[in-house]
Amino acid sequence: MTGLLPEVVRDTIGEQSLYSASESFGVVAFVLLVVLLLEQEALRTMRTAPDRARVLSALVVPLLVAVMLTIILRVTKLLP
Amino acid sequence: MTPPTTQEGAGASDRRRRANLYVAGALLGAALFTAVEAGLVASGHLLEAQIADAVLALALVNVGPLREMKVTTQREAAALAAVRALALVPLMRVVGLGLPMREWSEPVAALAIALPIGLVALRLAPGRLEGGSLFSLRPLRPNLYALAAGAALGLVAYLAGAPALFPDGAAGERIALGVAVGVLAACVEELVFRGLVQRTLQRAAGRLGMLTAGTVFAATYLDAGSTALVLSFALAGVVFGHTVARTDALGGAMAGHVLLVVGAGAVWPQVLDRSTLPDPEVWIVLAVAIAGAVVVACWRPRRKRQELEDPWELVDLRGRRRRLDRHRPRAPDDA
Numbered sequence: 001m002t003g004l005l006p007e008v009v010r011d012t013i014g015e016q017s018l019y020s021a022s023e024s025f026g027v028v029a030f031v032l033l034v035v036l037l038l039e040q041e042a043l044r045t046m047r048t049a050p051d052r053a054r055v056l057s058a059l060v061v062p063l064l065v066a067v068m069l070t071i072i073l074r075v076t077k078l079l080p
Numbered sequence: 081m082t083p084p085t086t087q088e089g090a091g092a093s094d095r096r097r098r099a100n101l102y103v104a105g106a107l108l109g110a111a112l113f114t115a116v117e118a119g120l121v122a123s124g125h126l127l128e129a130q131i132a133d134a135v136l137a138l139a140l141v142n143v144g145p146l147r148e149m150k151v152t153t154q155r156e157a158a159a160l161a162a163v164r165a166l167a168l169v170p171l172m173r174v175v176g177l178g179l180p181m182r183e184w185s186e187p188v189a190a191l192a193i194a195l196p197i198g199l200v201a202l203r204l205a206p207g208r209l210e211g212g213s214l215f216s217l218r219p220l221r222p223n224l225y226a227l228a229a230g231a232a233l234g235l236v237a238y239l240a241g242a243p244a245l246f247p248d249g250a251a252g253e254r255i256a257l258g259v260a261v262g263v264l265a266a267c268v269e270e271l272v273f274r275g276l277v278q279r280t281l282q283r284a285a286g287r288l289g290m291l292t293a294g295t296v297f298a299a300t301y302l303d304a305g306s307t308a309l310v311l312s313f314a315l316a317g318v319v320f321g322h323t324v325a326r327t328d329a330l331g332g333a334m335a336g337h338v339l340l341v342v343g344a345g346a347v348w349p350q351v352l353d354r355s356t357l358p359d360p361e362v363w364i365v366l367a368v369a370i371a372g373a374v375v376v377a378c379w380r381p382r383r384k385r386q387e388l389e390d391p392w393e394l395v396d397l398r399g400r401r402r403r404l405d406r407h408r409p410r411a412p413d414d415a
Contacts, residue, residue, distance in 0.1 A: 001243050001345070002265035003300030003313075004272075005176050005193050012126050013181050022180060024127055029178030032134040032171075039142075048147045055141055055164045058203045059171055062196035066178040069192070073180045 018077065022070045029070075033063040095153045102143060102159035103285050109140045109166045110281075110292045114299040121173070122303045130177045133170035140167035155284065162280040162289065165204055168272060169296055172197050187261035194261070198268035205275045206283065214275060216329040223332025226323040230336030233316050234343020236368060239354055240308035245345035259346050266337040273297040273317070274324045274333050282325060294321045315368065316340055 001007060013021055036056055043053040113136060120129035143163045175197070181189040205214065217223045246258035273293055281289030298314035320333035 001301075001304065002190055002194075002262070002341075003269055003297065004172060004197060004265055005190050006121065006300065006303045007243075007305075008121060008124060008303045009126065009173075009176050010181065010186065010189060012124070013177065013179070016182065018180055018182055021182065025130055025177040026180070028127070028130045028134055029174055032138065032174055035138060036141075046146075049144070051160070052141065052144065052164070055167070055204065058200045059137070059141065059167060061200055062171065062175045062193075063178070065192075065196045066175045066180075070178065070180045 018070075018073055022074060026067070026070045029063055029066050033060060033067050036060050036063065095156055099153060099156040099159045099284075102156065102163055105140075105143050106159065106163045106166055106281060106284065107288075107292060109136060109163060110296050112136055113166075113170050113296060116170070116173075117299040117302050126177060130174055133173040137167045137170040137174065140164065140170070158280070159284040161206065162277075162284040165276050165280040166296075168197070168200060168204065168276065169300075172272070187257045190261045190265050194265045194268040198264075198271055201268065201271040201276045205271065206279050214329060215331045215334065216327070217331035217335070218329070219327060222323050222326045223335070226320055226332035226336035227339060229316070229319040230339035231343060233312050233319075234340045235348055236312045237309060237340060237344035238348035238352070240312055241304075241306045241354075242309060242344040244349045245341070255346070259342060262341045262345055263338050266341045267334050269297070270320065270330055270334045270337050274320060275330050278321055278324060279328075287325075290321045290325050291318075294318050297321075312368070315372070 013025070016024075037060060040053060040056040040060065043049050043056065113133070116129050116132045116136070120126070120132060140163055144160045172193070176193050179189065179192055181192065184192070244258075245262045246255045250258070273296065277296060278290055278293035281293050283289070285292070294314065294317035297317040298310060301310050301313040304310050304313070316337065320336055323332045323336070324330060
């Protein structure tokens with residue numbers, strides 16, 4: 001067991017299909033990723049908060065991994 | 081030296097107020113995360129929990145002025161760093177729930193979250209990893225206490241109902257994968273909660289920061305089901321947090337956490353059968369008392385001021401004391 005991924009989280013995701021999980025939990029992760037990327041771009045353009053931009057660029061990485069994995073799995077399900 | 085003008089005094093007071101505000105923001109963020117874990121995650125309202133964590137992460141990362149050039153004092157910068165570092169914890173939940181892990185085995189799912197979160201924590205952790213200093217096992221004594229506490233708490237966690245790292249009758253590769261992922265997850269937890277959250281919070285809020293980081297760590301285990309198991313992880317958080325605070329390195333805490341996880345999930349299930357133990361509660365109380373004694377042993381009061389003011393002793397930036405006797409001038413009667 002690990003605090004990074006509690007059992008209740010694993011069980012809940014395990015009970016749902018890929019489509020229903022990605023249309024609820026996946027959407028929240030995707031929206032947060034888009035907001036963070038937009039903010040990062042805005043900060044990069046304004047050049048006023050380099051520290052915050054550095055933190056944002058680090059934080060988007062795990063979200064990007066989760067969203068990309070979801071998209072890849074959904075696309076591969078479409079393939080014959 | 082000229083006395084500060086009224087305007088300079090007001091500026092300093094403003095900066096102090098802002099730093100205090102950021103520290104309060106970090107403590108509030110930690111309290112809100114704990115509340116989300118206790119109120120939503122533990123009761124199974126996971127979509128609501130994920131939305132709350134996403135909002136919290138976004139809020140924490142955006143604390144502070146838009147123009148960072150206005151951050152002028154070290155304490156203000158440390159407080160801002162602490163608030164932003166804390167954003168990784170709710171983000172970890174958002175990512176965990178966003179992963180498409182329906183068809184993945186347990187170790188693969190844990191690996192998929194541990195690797196990216198660990199890399200982010202490594203990137204944001206204060207203090208560079210020069211010569212692996214963050215993972216150092218020196219000084220040895222407090223790190224040995226952490227190892228002993230980890231081993232004792234592994235037994236406590238097993239008796240309290242911690243699940244095994246691999247199923248009964250698993251093949252060699254499955255056992256190796258389960259143990260390897262358990263070890264990796266333990267190291268990543270230490271990197272996140274002690275290496276990043278505690279070290280930044282401690283710089284801004286001192287001992288309160290250490291306790292807050294321990295609380296956030298324990299909150300991630302609130303769904304474990306058994307109170308004794310949650311308490312044993314909370315105790316582990318305090319012991320490892322104290323070790324990191326004393327040594328300013330993660331080696332001992334990481335090794336202790338690995339002993340805890342491997343003991344509870346792999347070693348003790350092979351040695352003991354908890355269903356046949358006569359009264360497990362007594363064992364739990366005993367082991368908790370042992371671990372408590374370890375905490376007390378770790379606690380060492382500061383040396384007396386006159387000792388620290390010994391002019392022939394140097395305390396370097398990492399808190400290590402060095403004698404400078406070879407530079408001391410010899411007295412005429414020294415043989």
